[in-house]
Amino acid sequence: MTQKESELSNTDDKKLDITVVLPAYNEEDILGSTITNLITGLDEYKYNYEIIIVENGSRDATLRLARMLSAQLPQLRVFTLPIGNYGAALKTGFLSARGDVVVSFDVDYYDLSFLTQAFDMIKNQEIDVLVASKRAPGSDDQRETLRKLVTAVFTTILRSLFDMKVTDAHGMKAFRRETVQPICELCVTTESLFDVELVIRAGNAGLKLAEIPATVIEQRPARSHILKRAITAILGLFTLQRALGFPIAKKVIGISHKPQTKAKTEITPKQE
Numbered sequence: 001m002t003q004k005e006s007e008l009s010n011t012d013d014k015k016l017d018i019t020v021v022l023p024a025y026n027e028e029d030i031l032g033s034t035i036t037n038l039i040t041g042l043d044e045y046k047y048n049y050e051i052i053i054v055e056n057g058s059r060d061a062t063l064r065l066a067r068m069l070s071a072q073l074p075q076l077r078v079f080t081l082p083i084g085n086y087g088a089a090l091k092t093g094f095l096s097a098r099g100d101v102v103v104s105f106d107v108d109y110y111d112l113s114f115l116t117q118a119f120d121m122i123k124n125q126e127i128d129v130l131v132a133s134k135r136a137p138g139s140d141d142q143r144e145t146l147r148k149l150v151t152a153v154f155t156t157i158l159r160s161l162f163d164m165k166v167t168d169a170h171g172m173k174a175f176r177r178e179t180v181q182p183i184c185e186l187c188v189t190t191e192s193l194f195d196v197e198l199v200i201r202a203g204n205a206g207l208k209l210a211e212i213p214a215t216v217i218e219q220r221p222a223r224s225h226i227l228k229r230a231i232t233a234i235l236g237l238f239t240l241q242r243a244l245g246f247p248i249a250k251k252v253i254g255i256s257h258k259p260q261t262k263a264k265t266e267i268t269p270k271q272e
Contacts, residue, residue, distance in 0.1 A: 017099055019093075020042075020115070021094060023086050024056070025086070031066065031069075037110075039073065050098065051075055051076050052078075054079045056080070085190050101176065101177065104174070106172075110172070114214075122175070129166075130210050131173045132171055134216050136213040142217045155167055168211065168214075169196040169198075189243050196236075
């Protein structure tokens with residue numbers, strides 16, 4: 001089977017409206033119900049769609065379950081990465097997407113009403129990137145207070161020092177594939193910084209960004225301690241500086257921003 005035939009083996013060759021990207025790390029308990037809910041909703045809305053699961057470094061039966069689901073569901077494609085890396089999983093899914101509109105959900109955090117609204121806004125209002133923001137007016141963030149505080153501080157830094165055009169870079173988002181995939185190829189950071197770099201680069205490139213308020217209800221406790229996440233976020237600012245060509249330093253000394261050079265993630269995905 002050729003590479004092209006392999007890519008099309010789990011979907012037909014008609015034009016796709018939507019690609020849903022789902023990073024999956026140790027998600028065997030809820031992956032099946034999430035896929036069922038997404039397919040039920042997407043079928044009701046009559047979209048032509050695909051769902052891409054990007055398993056990354058799971059130690060449970062997530063990959064095996066994803067393979068079983070893919071064998072039964074033609075709308076589903078599965079990629080796997082050797083290590084757990086959320087940002088690399090997103091990048092793999094984004095660059096493999098074939099739908100006109102690409103939507104990123106988490107296995108434990110998704111909202112079909114966001115998907116339908118995003119599709120309409122991107123198609124009809126010429127939006128390139130739409131973010132479901134926990135910090136936008138009208139949002140309902142029901143996480144614990146300390147987690148909300150860390151988010152507020154981090155996003156404030158990003159907006160003031162990196163000129164991020166929206167109030168939040170993490171969580172659900174959607175984008176126009178033809179304009180944002182080239183930006184995605186430029187991103188060099190992984191883990192939680194990938195979302196941030198992608199959104200900032202999209203804004204720097206002059207793409208049209210928008211946000212809508214999000215409702216966030218935790219379905220399970222956070223997998224990492226809040227202090228560890230805070231330290232990682234702070235250290236990540238230095239990594240982000242290098243990835244974006246030191247915009248803060250250039251702003252201080254008055255050097256204009258130089259075009260970004262293309263780079264690739266070193267982690268190589270494997271399609272199932």
